[in-house]
Amino acid sequence: QQPVQSPQAVILREGEDAVINCSSSKALYSVHWYRQKHGEAPVFLMILLKGGEQKGHEKISASFNEKKQQSSLYLTASQLSYSGTYFCGTLKTDSWGKLQFGAGTQVVVTP
Amino acid sequence: DTEVTQTPKHLVMGMTNKKSLKCEQHMGHRAMYWYKQKAKKPPELMFVYSYEKLSINESVPSRFSPECPNSSLLNLHLHALQPEDSALYLCASSQGKMEGRRYGYTFGSGTRLTVV
Numbered sequence: 499q500q501p502v503q504s505p506q507a508v509i510l511r512e513g514e515d516a517v518i519n520c521s522s523s524k525a526l527y528s529v530h531w532y533r534q535k536h537g538e539a540p541v542f543l544m545i546l547l548k549g550g551e552q553k554g555h556e557k558i559s560a561s562f563n564e565k566k567q568q569s570s571l572y573l574t575a576s577q578l579s580y581s582g583t584y585f586c587g588t589l590k591t592d593s594w595g596k597l598q599f600g601a602g603t604q605v606v607v608t609p
Numbered sequence: 610d611t612e613v614t615q616t617p618k619h620l621v622m623g624m625t626n627k628k629s630l631k632c633e634q635h636m637g638h639r640a641m642y643w644y645k646q647k648a649k650k651p652p653e654l655m656f657v658y659s660y661e662k663l664s665i666n667e668s669v670p671s672r673f674s675p676e677c678p679n680s681s682l683l684n685l686h687l688h689a690l691q692p693e694d695s696a697l698y699l700c701a702s703s704q705g706k707m708e709g710r711r712y713g714y715t716f717g718s719g720t721r722l723t724v725v
Contacts, residue, residue: 542715
């Protein structure tokens with residue numbers, strides 16, 4: 499079952515902040531975050547694990563609320579290079595290998 | 610080498626053709642995946658291979674036939690495709706099907722397939 503991601507799109511000026519949310523109705527083992535630029539591969543940014551462990555990108559932060567099965571990705575002091583489509587991917591506690599992606603959030607950072 | 614390499618980058622094929630997509634990784638990853646991505650949509654899981662064995666088939670039509678000849682290579686054989694199969698086909702790998710839950714996936718840049 500696909501996680502629900504919001505907002506669908508966000509436009510920022512350089513230096514502004516944004517939050518992207520991802521939620522699931524199922525118990526999750528981990529939440530992945532990827533960024534995909536047009537015509538390119540999705541690039542792994544961050545993984546948040548059940549129990550609070552995080553692994554990922556130095557300049558991007560995220561949180562995972564296990565009680566609510568929700569994750570948020572924080573884009574702080576945005577740069578032009580942050581533009582792209584951000585996808586959350588979820589792995590349920592009872593599934594092995596079935597990484598399911600949310601619909602994506604298109605982020606445009608303008609000068 | 611921290612890359613997943615996919616060939617060809619672009620492919621145009623007729624509905625009666627047979628073609629293959631190739632994916633290669635040399636990171637020692639033991640799980641490999643095929644995803645299909647339509648324009649402005651998220652990647653959709655098609656197949657999962659774990660230790661060279663097919664582990665998950667997400668009810669994909671038989672005109673798509675995956676193959677994992679060895680731990681570094683993943684193929685997707687295509688036959689009698691329809692125009693609606695036109696999409697970006699992404700390959701990904703992770704340390705293992707279990708470890709992928711903790712360490713993330715590495716994606717290739719994809720093959721853009723057009724069926725005419």
